[in-house]
Amino acid sequence: MAEISIKPEREYLHEIVTKIKKGIYGVPSFQRSFVWRKEQVLDLFDSIQHGYPIGSILLWKPEPKQFPLKSRDIITDEIDEESKPEYYILDGRQRLTSFYCSVLHYDDKKDIFNICYNLEKECFEYVKKPQLHILKVSDLYDTFLMLEKLQQIMDYYKNDQDKAQTYVNRARKINSVLQSYQIGEMLLENCDINEASTVFSRLNSKGTDISKVSMLQAVFYKSKEDVLISDSINEFINSLAVYGFETLKSDDILNCCYRYVGKNFYDTQLLKDLDKLDFTPHWNEIKEDISNTVKFLHDECYVISSKLLPYVKQLIALAGFFKEHKNPTYEQRQELKKWFFYTTYNQSFLNGSLTIVRTLFRRFERFIVGDEKTAIEYESIEIGSDSLNFRYATGSALSNFMVLSLVYKYISLNPNADIVFCDPIKMYRNDPRGVIPYFRTEDRIKVINLQSADSHFYESYAISQEMIKNVNDKECFCKLREKIILEIERELLKYVGLECS
Known part of the structure; x- marks a missing residue:
């Protein structure tokens, strides 16, 4: 296979506009839709005006035998x-x-x-109604349209030539900036979508990757009648x-x-097999x-929000079980709960090593088919005095447990309550002993005040009357609450059948 070619270039923005208009540069169908806000667009043009860098762009030239790719219209986002960029x-x-x-004229x-x-x-x-001295960027970008606007300014300010000339000079300056601004380009050639995605993830400042769902979208979208995989998944979520x-x-x-x-x-070879994977049936x-x-x-399992799911891999494994067992028995459901809390407390999926993941999943799969009890x-x-010795962070297994x-x-204590997960109150920053999640929005004030509710309310939130009396004594409060939390754990x-000491 030919070596990947990565060529850094510099190009004027106005030349890129021309290439997009001619269809030389295109937005692939697997790209997310336009999501920026007005503030971000303003920041972009402000950076261009002052000559600040706005970051490079990454362009990919598919191999001749690459699967057919669809494009999105850059204006409408439609396929x-x-x-054929x-x-x-x-x-x-x-x-x-x-x-x-922003710089082009078009309807709607x-x-x-x-x-x-x-x-x-x-x-x-942004203005509701442009005035003589407030010009649309599209008028400033197009030199001929700008000259027409400048003539109107000159005519209007014929008795104030200094102001007219000032406006004219400023308009010409912005026109020059928009026409002369250069941006960095990285051109990827001689590589497939998997390799392009890898390069993208390495270069991207946030370390994000191109979604595998997006790649599948590129593979399977063939006509206007086809259902967009990404849209179907988002609707399901x-x-x-x-x-x-x-x-x-x-x-x-997708991983499920x-x-x-x-x-x-x-x-490890999934991305190379994308064109063979059709989940639609x-x-x-x-x-x-x-x-x-x-x-x-x-x-x-009391996971009342996906924010409390310790590991997505647990969801994937359990979905595999429900695929094979549409109506699990009571004993099977008990075993699933036991496995869920055991792998959570022991942080079984903390190490993302494929070797460890495969070992855990293969054992679970033997249970699915009945080869393991x-x-x-x-x-x-073992639950000891150091069990709460961690920094609370929503998303970590120990915090979520x-x-x-x-x-x-x-x-x-409240079997009929309709509850949700709210961002918890942190009394002592990230010390878990001082973290108090509340499960009804109207309970927040009572939890904060710690003085205006009955004993049942506070017991429901693992708070004792003695803790309320010592709320200003962090060490005492945390020791008292630690004892309660560990007992609940x-x-x-x-309750789920695990032995603990």
């Missing part, structure tokens, strides 16, 4: 069946769309692209809001899907199985 924009889509759509322009330049204040801004799981990522759902086409999410079954999995986590080899769990234990306690682990 363009006819376009030479290069696809992998990074820089938001910036290029902002500039391109969105408000966000109707940015103007104030010749008096010498700044870019939104439907999980009833369980508080609307913050799942599209790739989390591989089992339906005989693959595993941890297979299984989509209804996939949605049903994942929904049952999420319902199980919500109702029986348990989903993992259990050992006794503590909150799940408190959810368990709250529900046991032991109670939960024993």
Whole structure:
């Protein structure tokens, strides 16, 4: 295979506009839609005005045998069946769309692209109605249109030649800036989408990767009648809001899907096989199985929000079980709960090593098919005085286990309560002993005040009357609450069938 070619270039923005207009540069169908806000567009043009760098763009030239790629219209975001760009924009889509759509004239322009330049204040801004000295960027960018506007200014200020000349000079200066601004380009050639994605993730300042769902979209979208995979997944995720799981990522759902086409999410060659993976025939079954999995986590494992899911890999494993067992027995559900809390407390998936992940999943898969009686080899769990010796952070397994234990306690005392996960109150920064999650928005004030509720209320939130009396004594408060939390954690682990000391 030929070596990947990465060529750094510099190019004028106005030349890029021309190439986009001619279809030489295109937005691939797997790119996310335009999502910038007006403030970001203003910042972009302000940076251009002052000569600040706005970052490089990454362009990819597919190999001749690369699977057929569709493009999005840069203005409407609709799939363009006819376009065949030479290069696809992998990074820089938001910036290029902002500039391109703002400087050109076309019908039905969105408000966000109707940015103007104030010749008096010498700044870019949004106005409801352009005035003589407030020109649309599209008028300033087009030299001929700008000359027409400048003539109007000269005519209007014929009795004040100094002001007229000032406005004229400022308009010409901005026109020159817009026409002469250069941006860095990285041109990727001689590589497939997988390799291009890897380069993108290494160069991207946020370390993000091109979504695998986005790549699948590029593979399987062939006509206007086809359902957009990414849209279908996002719609499904939104439907999980009833369980508080609307913050799942599209790739989390995708990783649950591989089992339906005989693959595993941890297979190293998955990206190279994307063109062979078609989940669409299984989509209804996939949605049903994942929904049952999420319902199980919500109702029986106290995961009342996807923010409290210790590891997405747990969701993937459990979805694999629900694929093969549509109606698990009571004993099977008990084992799944036991496995979930054991792998959570022991932070079993903390190490992302594929070797460790494969070992855990293969043992779980033997349980799925009945070759093992348990989903993992259990050992006794030790809960000691150092069990809460960590920094609280939503998303970490230990933090989430503590909150799940408190959810368990709250529900046991308030079995009919309709609860949600709210961002917890942190009394002593990130010390978990001072972190108090509350499960109804109206409870926040009572938790903060610690003086205005009955004993049942505070017991539900693992707060004692003695703690309330010592609220100003951090050391005393934390020691008292630590004892209560650890007892609740032991109670939960024993409840799901785990041995602990």
